[in-house]
Amino acid sequence: MMNAQTPKRELAEGHKPGHKLKTGDEFKATLDDGRALWVAGKRIANVFADPALSAGVDLLASMFDDQFDPAFADATTFIDETGAVASRSWQVPRTKEDLADRRKMIEYTSLKTAGTFGRPPDLAPAIAVGLLAHLPTFKAKKSLIEGCSPDFAENIERYVAYGRDHNLTASESLTGPQNDRSSPKGAEASLLKVTKVEPDGIRVSGAKTVGSVSAQANEIFFTNLGGIRETPAEACIWASVPINSDGIKLISREMVSHPGADPFDHPVARLGEEADQLIIFENVLVRKERIFNLGDPTAMSYYGPVCVFAHWHVLTRLAVKAELFVGAGQLVLDVLGTSHIPAVQGMLGEIIQYAQTLRAFITAAEALAKPTDGEVMAPDVGMLTAGRLYSIEEYPRIIHILQELCGQGLVMRFGKAAFDNPEIGHHLAELLPGKGVSAAVKEQLMNFIWDMTSSSLAGRVALFENVNASPAPRLRERLYNEVKRDAFIAQVKTLAGMP
Numbered sequence: 001m002m003n004a005q006t007p008k009r010e011l012a013e014g015h016k017p018g019h020k021l022k023t024g025d026e027f028k029a030t031l032d033d034g035r036a037l038w039v040a041g042k043r044i045a046n047v048f049a050d051p052a053l054s055a056g057v058d059l060l061a062s063m064f065d066d067q068f069d070p071a072f073a074d075a076t077t078f079i080d081e082t083g084a085v086a087s088r089s090w091q092v093p094r095t096k097e098d099l100a101d102r103r104k105m106i107e108y109t110s111l112k113t114a115g116t117f118g119r120p121p122d123l124a125p126a127i128a129v130g131l132l133a134h135l136p137t138f139k140a141k142k143s144l145i146e147g148c149s150p151d152f153a154e155n156i157e158r159y160v161a162y163g164r165d166h167n168l169t170a171s172e173s174l175t176g177p178q179n180d181r182s183s184p185k186g187a188e189a190s191l192l193k194v195t196k197v198e199p200d201g202i203r204v205s206g207a208k209t210v211g212s213v214s215a216q217a218n219e220i221f222f223t224n225l226g227g228i229r230e231t232p233a234e235a236c237i238w239a240s241v242p243i244n245s246d247g248i249k250l251i252s253r254e255m256v257s258h259p260g261a262d263p264f265d266h267p268v269a270r271l272g273e274e275a276d277q278l279i280i281f282e283n284v285l286v287r288k289e290r291i292f293n294l295g296d297p298t299a300m301s302y303y304g305p306v307c308v309f310a311h312w313h314v315l316t317r318l319a320v321k322a323e324l325f326v327g328a329g330q331l332v333l334d335v336l337g338t339s340h341i342p343a344v345q346g347m348l349g350e351i352i353q354y355a356q357t358l359r360a361f362i363t364a365a366e367a368l369a370k371p372t373d374g375e376v377m378a379p380d381v382g383m384l385t386a387g388r389l390y391s392i393e394e395y396p397r398i399i400h401i402l403q404e405l406c407g408q409g410l411v412m413r414f415g416k417a418a419f420d421n422p423e424i425g426h427h428l429a430e431l432l433p434g435k436g437v438s439a440a441v442k443e444q445l446m447n448f449i450w451d452m453t454s455s456s457l458a459g460r461v462a463l464f465e466n467v468n469a470s471p472a473p474r475l476r477e478r479l480y481n482e483v484k485r486d487a488f489i490a491q492v493k494t495l496a497g498m499p
C-alpha cells in the first residue's frame with residue numbers, strides 16, 4: 001500500500017511486515033479526488049483549500065502516522081486473521097477482551113482531539129461492524145426493489161474487509177435535512193430515495209444532513225433514520241458511496257475553529273475541526289456491492305442494534321473528555337490557590353462524579369456485553385443508553401462548573417502577543433501570576449479551558465454532544481422501549497401482595 005514517494009516508516013516491534021495501514025500522507029492523497037465542496041458559499045478546489053478543514057485533516061493524518069509509532073501501536077493497530085497489521089478501527093470484537101482492546105483506539109482518538117471530533121476515523125467503522133454483528137438478519141433480508149437484489153450479508157462482510165484492508169475512513173449520516181417536522185410532505189422530502197435501477201446498482205437522489213467529517217473522509221455511510229413505520233420501500237437503504245461520486249455536493253457549515261493560531265492562544269482550536277456538511281445527492285450511483293439493505297422496511301428498525309458500537313464510542317469519548325475536565329479543574333484549583341475551600345472542592349467533586357459515572361456505565365456495558373446473532377460481542381444497550389442520557393443531560397452543568405471554577409481568568413486572557421510586548425507584557429507578568437506558576441502558564445491553562453468550554457468550537461461541540469446520537473427525549477423513549485423490567489414488576493407484586 002505504500003507508494004514509492006512515501007518515506008517508509010518502521011512498524012512497531014512485534015508487528016509482521018505485511019500491513020494494511022496508510023501513512024498520514026497517503027491518507028491525505030486519497031482526499032484530493034475531485035470531491036465537490038462548498039465553503040462559505042464558494043466552491044473550493046479541494047479540502048486543503050480551507051484552513052479549518054485542512055488543519056482538521058492534518059490532525060486526522062497524524063493519527064494515521066501514529067499507527068507506525070511504537071508508542072501508539074497497541075492502541076491503534078491489531079493483527080487481523082491473515083496475520084497482517086491493520087487499523088483497530090476495523091477490528092471486529094468477538095470477546096470481551098477484544099472489546100477492551102478496541103476501546104483503546106476510542107480512548108486514543110478521543111485524547112488526540114481532546115474529544116472535539118465526534119467522528120474520528122474509528123467511528124464510522126463501528127457502524128459497519130454493527131451491521132456485521134447482525135449478519136444472519138441481513139442475510140435473510142431480500143431486496144424489495146425490482147432489478148437489484150444483492151446479497152446484503154456478503155456485501156457487509158466484503159465492506160468490512162475492504163475498510164480494514166484499505167485503512168478506510170468514512171463519515172456517517174443517518175439523519176435527513178431539517179424542514180417542517182409536522183408535514184408528511186416534509187418528512188418525505190428529507191428522505192434519500194432510489195430513482196433508478198441500473199445493471200451496476202441503483203441511482204439515489206435527495207440529501208443527508210450534518211454528515212460530520214464528510215469533506216475530510218473517503219466515503220459516506222448512510223441510511224434514512226426515522227419514519228420507521230412509514231418509510232417507503234425506495235427510501236429503505238443502508239449503503240455507502242465514495243465522497244467524490246458524481247452527483248454528490250458537500251455544502252459546509254460556517255467554520256468555528258482557529259486554524260494556524262499560536263498554540264499558546266488556542267491549544268485545541270488551532271487544530272481545526274471536523275466540519276459538518278449538508279450532502280446533496282443527485283442521481284448518485286450506489287454500486288450493488290455497497291448496498292446493505294434495499295427496500296425492506298424491517299431492516300430500518302435495526303438502527304439501535306447496528307449503532308450500538310458507535311454509541312459505545314460516543315460514551316467512551318465523553319468519558320475521556322470528562323477526565324480532561326477533571327484534570328483541568330484540579331489544575332485551576334492548584335494555580336488559583338482555591339483548593340483549600342470546601343465549596344470549591346465540592347464543585348470539582350461534581351465534575352469527578354460525572355467522570356466516574358461515565359466510566360461506570362462503560363464498565364457495566366462491557367461487563368454485560370453479549371454475543372449478537374452474528375457472533376460479535378456487543379456492549380449492553382440499556383447501560384449505554386442510560387449512560388448516554390446522563391452524559392448529555394449533565395454536560396452543560398459540567399461546563400458551567402468548570403467555567404465558574406476559573407472566575408475572571410477565563411475571560412481575562414490576553415494572548416501571546418500581549419505577553420511578548422515589552423510595553424505591556426511585564427504588567428501582565430507582575431499582576432497575574434498563579435500559585436507557583438507564572439502569569440503566562442496560568443493563561444495557558446485558561447486558554448485550554450476556553451477552547452474546551454467557551455469558544456465557538458466549544459459551542460459547536462456542545463450542540464453536537466446534545467443531539468448527535470439522538471437528543472434526550474429520544475433516549476428516554478429508547479430506555480422505555482428497550483430496558484426489560486418484568487423482574488422489577490414481579491418484585492413489587494410480591495411485596496405488595498398483588499395477584
Ligand SMILES: Cc1cc2nc3c(=O)[nH]c(=O)nc-3n(C[C@H](O)[C@H](O)[C@H](O)COP(=O)(O)OP(=O)(O)OC[C@H]3O[C@@H](n4cnc5c(N)ncnc54)[C@H](O)[C@@H]3O)c2cc1C
Nearest residue numbers: 172173174175178210211212463464467468470471473474
Ligand atoms: C453538530 C452536529 C453534528 C451532527 N453529526 C451527525 C452525523 O455525523 N451523523 C448523523 O447522522 N447525524 C448527525 N447529527 C444529527 C443528529 O442525528 C440530529 O440532530 C438528531 O437526530 C436530531 O434530529 P434533528 O436535528 O433533525 O431534530 P428535529 O427532528 O428537527 O427536532 C428538533 C428537536 O425536537 C425534539 N424532537 C423532535 N422529534 C422528536 C421525537 N420524535 N421525540 C422526542 N423529541 C423530538 C428534539 O428535542 C429535537 O432535538 C449531528 C447534529 C449536530 C447538531
